[in-house]
Amino acid sequence: MSNKPENLTLITDDGLRLDGRRADEIRPMKIEVGVLSRADGSCYLEWGRNKILVGVFGPREAHPRRSQRADSAVIRYRYNMASFSVEDRARPGPSRRSIEISKVSREAFEPVIMAELFPKTAIDIFVEVLQADAGTRTAAINASSIALADAGIPMKGLITSCAFGKVDGKIVLDLNKEEDNYGEADFPVAMTQDGEITLIQMDGNLTPDEIKQGLELVKKGCKEILEIQQAVLRKKFETPVEEVSEEA
Ligand code: UDP
Secondary structure, three states: OOOOOOOOOOEOOOOOEOOOOOOOOOOOEEEEEOOOOOOOEEEEEEEOOEEEEEEEEEEEEOOOHHHOEOOEOEEEEEEEEOOOOOOOOOOOOOOHHHHHHHHHHHHHHOOOEOHHHOOOEEEEEEEEEEEOOOOHHHHHHHHHHHHHHHOOOOEOOOEEEEEEEEEOOEEEEOOOHHHHHHOOEEEEEEEEOOOOEEEEOOEEOOOHHHHHHHHHHHHHHHHHHHHHHHHHHHHHHOOOHHHHHHHO
16 A cells, blocks of 8 residues: 555546446456366466466375374465566565465465364465466465365365455455555455355554445455356366266
8 A cells, every 4th residue: 555646546436446347346257277287176367467376285194294283184375476476576485475365364264174074184275376466365265265176175165255445535345456556445355155254354444334334345246256166166067967877
């Protein structure tokens, strides 16, 4: 969030944003499942100008052995930005930001992954941000959810993620880069299919009423994303009835 140039208007009088969206609209999303042959599950996701690749490995024996848990799998989530993914080259290797995003994203999945079924193993989620345009942590969570399902990891449901923010004094859904740079607040959220929140963060200042209004928008956004995720997975896993009867 930086100082906005004086003549820059992020929302027109007609209520349209710079990319033509209304306040309650998410950016277009495109998803491919099973794109990596060496991963147990994978997903490539584009959301606006964000491009994210996720590979899931496991459950597999956890190494080093001292990291194993006798009663469950350990879940590991690594968020990484390619150096070419941002305007000013991102320094390779972990940063405070990437360590924080990895931690909160792992915690967003812990309530749904049935880790207790796989003691002593590890489930690794590797996120590579290839192109960043604000909202990469939410995009990565949406892609990871699909990659986990693609890997056949038992989950109580999918996790869906979307941010809301405050731009030119208005509460809007799913900030793009200009809105993230020059807006007043950014509020990423992740939730289960039942609407239970598993990640919540806030950058900037918002009143309780604005948060309430934003959470309503996020619920709407997450519902739309969940439908996209479900459609993609259905397409991959549902075998047409004719094919089943032909093989029998
Ligand atoms: N960004 C950047 N360089 C960095 C980190 C972030 O240019 O080292 C950009 C990138 O486009 C990112 C946006 O700033 O998507 C917002 O970053 P933030 O930390 O709010 O996380 P995000 O919104 O991507 O989850």
